[in-house]
Amino acid sequence: MKVSVLFSGGKDSSLSALLLEPFFEVELVTCNFGLLPTGEIAAKTAKELHFPHRTVSLDREILEKAYELLLRDGFPRSAINYIHGRAVETLALDPAVKLIADGTRRDDRVPVLSISQIRSIEDRLGVQYFCPLKGYGKKVVDSLVRSYLNIEQGPSESTQKADYETELRELIRQRQGDERIRELFPVHFQSHVLSRKKFP
């Protein structure tokens, strides 16, 4: 069975792919709005991980709607969740895609699909969506990451990433300047995967 894993180049989506690898034919998929070359950043990481990778263009109108949500709320939670839901839907519309997975963990709040969103996507679009890390807490994830991945970590503004936040920040930067990014996005540490440490 082939599974398309939504891939940001971070440790959670990388680890998800690793956990699925013995049981599925894994492809990594990065979504991009055309503002920054996030697909290329992710493709490099995917190559280090030895997985096939492709970039899917998302409709720019999705980013515009997320921009509105971000400015309305003053924080990125709804905006990022909105992009994520639409990204899963966009991928699900590809007739070759039957299984979609991502790196959502037990304690994640963003991005995360509700069970009713998941059922709606599965029923409407004829795909199965699943989250290999959904039952895993932070400590187990961290110890698997230590065993299998070489990563670098840093504050979100300086870490090369291909997640939904990256292009949303860029849009804010272009339209409202750097200062506004710092107001809207909390500083948090991001991970970027460099390579695989070992193969299971």
Next chain:
Amino acid sequence: MKVSVLFSGGKDSSLSALLLEPFFEVELVTCNFGLLPTGEIAAKTAKELHFPHRTVSLDREILEKAYELLLRDGFPRSAINYIHGRAVETLALDPAVKLIADGTRRDDRVPVLSISQIRSIEDRLGVQYFCPLKGYGKKVVDSLVRSYLNIEQGPSESTQKADYETELRELIRQRQGDERIRELFPVHFQSHVLSRKKFP
């Protein structure tokens, strides 16, 4: 890392063990109250799956309390959840046990631990508890089962199983007779794993 997987001989706990196998040192653990030889049934299945297995005796007072909950409610949900929580706690008290997993799926309602129960057990007892199938819907689980396991399925009363329900039903049978079992437990189909189909 060694992980103790709570094991009933059913397809969910078996599949959980299979998914963990490439990344952890897996042992299967079956809990038993001494009413029926469920540990032996599970041990046979574990052998077919090529995993080490042991049986842990649970305090009989846990079964008595579950019996009370079952009679109070008239259906087994709270009783089974209660046994499950206490089973995880009992296992967590073993100083050699650091990681505990089980076969809980996305759509399961019984047995399932709430996130606050999980955090309480992790914080109080210094273990990590996780559910490899928690992010998986029924269709993905079923297709993995078809690929990796030979199973037999049947109504709960006639299928050889080593889950919490088995001994709870037996206690009802001993004290209140067969008819009462049918009143208290909904008829549902159970799976019993026979062997592995292939290795990843």
